[in-house]
Amino acid sequence: MPDQPVIGLIHIGESQPSAQFLINQLTHSGYQVKQYHQDECDQLDVEINAFILNLYDNDVNIDDLIHRLSDQNVKIIFNDARISNELVGWNKNRWLRHVLHKIDQAHDILPQQVAQNSSSSGVDLTELGIESVWILAASIGGPESLIRFFKTLSGDEPILFLVVQHMDSEFSHMMEKQLNKNGVIPVKLAESGMQVAPSQAILIPVDEAIIIHEDGNLGVKDVNPDRMSTPCIDDVCFDMLENLSQVNMAIFSGMAKDGVKGATNVFENGGKVITQSADSCVVSAIAEEVRRLNMSLFDGDPESMAQYITESTSK
Template structure:
């Protein structure tokens, strides 16, 4: 995978330098200089970077900085980057997204995606997948091809296909649940991903189709190029517009679109990925009464996306893909036990 561009950060407030550097790291950028104006002016060898980010409390306090930059670099300079709010605040994620948009205007698309080599490696793992666990006796098996009442959105980016595959491998057949899978991926690899994850006998990966419903046992893959919604009658519906934001499918928008129909019966698990897609909409789902879970950091190929959602305070569970699968089974089992008890008490 090709390395990402290197950038330089100049700020006269230590906290701002730290937050800019942290955000740049989430986007896969290498930061080869981070310091105040005086440090840059006194630097023994001017750093070679693709872009400079400059934010100052008062530009008049550093009159020599701008001449120094103009004399020593041909790289673009972004002046006056907005001060970063506290991490975890809703304004922080908006700030981070604005920063990403500015960076991509100069550097092109930044988010790393899984490559063809990653897909081939995943295919070999899929060929040796073990046997799925048995369904609990407390859970009534769902009839296949029946519309799902509970839908879980699986949101992922870099490292996501392997994590989602492991999650599905650890689910027993017959759970009364359907899945909508929003994966940042190069559109050229969609067929490969469908073939690899489509090998599950119990949870079938299917591309979204106009007029189809999310059924128990389905894993509906959201297309990359075009936004999809769920109509009032529960059917999948393509729009005539691209997904909002820099990446497709937009996980934030998938969360909102699916929750718009399923309400509190729509839940989300955010898996491995770069950036912070999902961090705006996930707290809204949590406010509806939906469950929001995230993959824990050490098991991720890149933990920025689940960490960003977790930092909002809306995630009620964190775990490895195996632990997330086990928690889903426990959750459904508890729901079935409560439903059976209520039926007995009402009899």
């Protein structure tokens, strides 16, 4: 097995939280990381061909360090830690992909590999206390329905929820804030390095798709550029069926065809599919098509959907 490529990380000033995050993500992407401080330039490994300079103290003179690295003919990547410390959500994901792309232009996605599990059964999250995974798909009228759904839960269910709500990218954090009004299930916008947990809802971002590793660590990757909706329900279903050992799906209020193929894939792979009833939806186009195809195992309002999922998980 070939040695892992090594990246040098040089701290200019105190070590910062974003640097530790970057180290963790580089490790997940297959790199080893050697850390140095700016006063250790005479100890740099001459075999390393790429160094990240994590700049926090801009008053430090690093001319000698730059000259030394230039003499070694290595790739020098500058990172402003004052900015990266403040990044969250989509911007943090984009920054990470940008750094990886500077290291190697072959990095089109993060992570480049599929899930760390090579078995056909997919990643099993039961050791993390997650007994089932439910994709919650919604469009028009979805936020109100999802809040009602989450409010019915107790907050200690062994379930991971993945929320796929059609929206534009500028509304991602607003949507996260709105869904957290449920007060029971915490809703978090997906970020690289996030740890999944039971009784948690991950909001799928508009401009990234997600991947879940065996240890529960979350990664992001680029989306299909030809997707019909943002985010795309069908694509999330396909990705999660490739990634996880078992996926279920609950379809809430929405007007679109996006989600029908996803529901079909979930159903045909042995997952449960349930729908929000027409009389409790603002628009029931997605759910209606799934019902027409006889794939819905249960149909009801958001509160009864939550009860169905809780009861089916405890059996």
